Amino acid sequence: MGKVFTHMTMSLDGFIADPHDGIGELFEWYEGGEVSVPSATSDRSLQVDEAGAQVLHEWIDNTGALIAGRHLFDMTNGWDDKHPMGAPVVVVTHHAPENAAERWPNTTFVGDVTTAISEAKRIAGDKNVTIASTTIIQQALDLGLVDEVCVSLVPVLFGEGVSYFGELAKGHLLLDDPVVVPGRRATHLSYPVRR
Amino acid sequence: MGKVFTHMTMSLDGFIADPHDGIGELFEWYEGGEVSVPSATSDRSLQVDEAGAQVLHEWIDNTGALIAGRHLFDMTNGWDDKHPMGAPVVVVTHHAPENAAERWPNTTFVGDVTTAISEAKRIAGDKNVTIASTTIIQQALDLGLVDEVCVSLVPVLFGEGVSYFGELAKGHLLLDDPVVVPGRRATHLSYPVRR
Numbered sequence: 001m002g003k004v005f006t007h008m009t010m011s012l013d014g015f016i017a018d019p020h021d022g023i024g025e026l027f028e029w030y031e032g033g034e035v036s037v038p039s040a041t042s043d044r045s046l047q048v049d050e051a052g053a054q055v056l057h058e059w060i061d062n063t064g065a066l067i068a069g070r071h072l073f074d075m076t077n078g079w080d081d082k083h084p085m086g087a088p089v090v091v092v093t094h095h096a097p098e099n100a101a102e103r104w105p106n107t108t109f110v111g112d113v114t115t116a117i118s119e120a121k122r123i124a125g126d127k128n129v130t131i132a133s134t135t136i137i138q139q140a141l142d143l144g145l146v147d148e149v150c151v152s153l154v155p156v157l158f159g160e161g162v163s164y165f166g167e168l169a170k171g172h173l174l175l176d177d178p179v180v181v182p183g184r185r186a187t188h189l190s191y192p193v194r195r
Numbered sequence: 196m197g198k199v200f201t202h203m204t205m206s207l208d209g210f211i212a213d214p215h216d217g218i219g220e221l222f223e224w225y226e227g228g229e230v231s232v233p234s235a236t237s238d239r240s241l242q243v244d245e246a247g248a249q250v251l252h253e254w255i256d257n258t259g260a261l262i263a264g265r266h267l268f269d270m271t272n273g274w275d276d277k278h279p280m281g282a283p284v285v286v287v288t289h290h291a292p293e294n295a296a297e298r299w300p301n302t303t304f305v306g307d308v309t310t311a312i313s314e315a316k317r318i319a320g321d322k323n324v325t326i327a328s329t330t331i332i333q334q335a336l337d338l339g340l341v342d343e344v345c346v347s348l349v350p351v352l353f354g355e356g357v358s359y360f361g362e363l364a365k366g367h368l369l370l371d372d373p374v375v376v377p378g379r380r381a382t383h384l385s386y387p388v389r390r
Contacts, residue, residue, distance in 0.1 A: 012346070012370065012386070013360040014209035024367055141352070151207070153348075155370035155386050157336070159363030165208040168354030172219055175207065175350035180377040187375055187384065191207070191350050 002064060002128040003147035004117060006137045008164045009186065010151050015161035016134060021075070025156045029186035040086030041079070051183030055152070063087045064127025065120035067113075070094075072133045078104045085130075090120045092136055113139040134164055142169040146193050149175060152186040197259060197323040198342035199312060201332045203359045204381065205346050210356035211329060216270065220351045224381035235281030236274070246378030250347070258282045259322025260315035262308075265289075267328045273299045280325075285315045287331055308334040329359055337364040341388050344370060347381040 008016045009026045017023055035053040036045040037060075048056060063085055070093040078097075081104040083089050089107050096109035108123070110116045113136055120129040131137050131146070140146050151164070175191035182188075203211045204221045212218055228243040232251045243251060261278055265288040273292075276299040278284050284302050291304035303318070305311045308331055315324040326332050326341070335341050346359070370386035377383075 012344075012384075013358070025369060149207075149352075153384075155372055157344075157360050157363060157368040157370070159360070159366070159368075163208070165352050165354070168352060171354070173352040173354075174220060175352070177350055177377075177379060178382060180375060180382055182372075182375040184372060187373060189207075189348075189382065 002062070002121065002124050002126055004121070004140065004145055005059075005063075005128050005130045005148045005150055006140070006146055007059060007130055007132065007150040008134070008137070008152070009154060010164045011154055011156050011158040011161070013157045013159065014163055014165065015158040016164050017162040018158060019161050021162070024158065025185075026154050029152065029154070029183060033184065039084040041082045041084050049184040051181045051188060052186065055181055055183070055188045059130070059150075060085050062128050063130045064124025065090060065129050067092065067116050067120050067129060067131045067133070067136055069133035069135045071135070073107075078107055081106050087127075087130075088123050090116045090123070092116045092133075114143060114145070117145050134162060134166065137164070138166045138168075141165070141173060141193075149191045149193060151189045151191075153189055154186050197257070197316065197319050197321055199316070199335065199340055200254075200258075200323050200325045200343045200345055201335070201341055202254060202325055202327065202345040203329065203332070203347070204349060205359045206349055206351050206353040206356070208352045208354065209358055209360065210353040211359050212357040213353060214356055216357070219353065220380075221349050224347065224349065224378060228379065234279040236277045236279050244379040246376045246383060247381065250376055250378070250383040254325070254345075255280050257323050258325045259319025260285060260324050262287065262311050262315050262324060262326045262328070262331055264328035264330045266330070268302075273302055276301050282322075282325075283318050285311045285318070287311045287328075309338060309340070312340050329357060329361065332359070333361045333363075336360070336368060336388075344386045344388060346384045346386075347378075348384055349381050 030046045033048040073091045174194040178189040178191045225241045230248040231240040233240045261284045268286045369389040373384040373386040
């Protein structure tokens with residue numbers, strides 16, 4: 001059975017976007033590097049450094065399903081039913097979009113986070129599940145359903161914006177020491193959640 | 196001329212204390228390690244790992260003056276006029292405490308952040324100035340007076356509390372890639388502020 005991961009690119013002060021969903025300088029680590037990491041869906045590659053390539057390959061190669069919230073799904077038009085990471089997507093939403101089965105046949109729509117994680121685990125099989133929306137991550141952390149918290153920590157301060165972690169329902173959440181992969185314009189940190 | 200540093204121990208989600216100034220699990224990296232780092236003021240030593248000792252020695256050996264806000268000064272009773280790091284303290288406050296010159300003869304009281312930094316630089320000489328209060332750090336960052344931002348990043352999520360960086364008056368602040376020192380219960384990161 002695979003694990004449940006979260007992954008976000010985050011400013012040093014904890015934000016994954018500005019208050020208007022702008023990403024500012026967060027994704028500089030996707031550009032200008034010497035290693036091409038191809039997308040599953042287009043001819044466009046990410047150009048990352050060796051550290052970024054190591055992290056992306058580990059992530060892409062081991063992810064069997066993704067979980068997204070409705071906001072991210074709508075922002076990307078559901079990735080036109082094919083996520084760049086090449087894994088099926090499970091969307092948490094109270095109301096599936098119209099004609100969902102025809103427009104997004106490879107995408108699964110469920111009503112709550114617990115169902116999303118069990119459905120994503122079923123799809124992923126031996127591979128991992130990655131949660132890619134902060135609202136879902138925050139609920140999954142509160143429910144104790146996350147195995148590993150991953151952060152690509154970017155050397156910028158935003159001052160305000162959309163928080164990766166937000167408030168916690170059950171107080172402080174202890175993590176174990178991270179695997180640290182220092183890279184250009186991002187320090188990649190993977191923290192097991194302490195059991 | 197030395198540089199102006201900030202240093203704080205921070206949770207992964209950006210907090211240096213809970214809403215009631217409690218430090219929770221933040222200072223586990225000060226305890227249980229195999230290296231003793233003595234305090235300048237007492238027989239009590241910090242017990243840190245090799246990474247922590249490296250970071251603490253660099254910090255202690257190179258700091259010629261500290262800057263603190265009034266809140267921290269009051270919480271510690273002005274460190275009884277002798278900070279554990281062994282460096283003189285400059286306190287930013289609108290009103291110096293009563294009998295300040297007698298009770299804290301080695302402590303300097305000034306009315307604003309710009310004056311505090313120039314006074315601390317004068318005291319420090321060739322050594323560095325370290326700012327140790329978030330309210331002062333935030334003002335100094337807005338004023339463009341910080342050379343390096345240092346974080347001991349702890350594997351815990353607080354969910355709420357006192358933010359290291361807070362809001363920024365002038366939008367996003369770019370940092371250069373950090374020096375990374377991975378340690379037990381803290382990953383030590385030193386980011387030069389981009390000029």
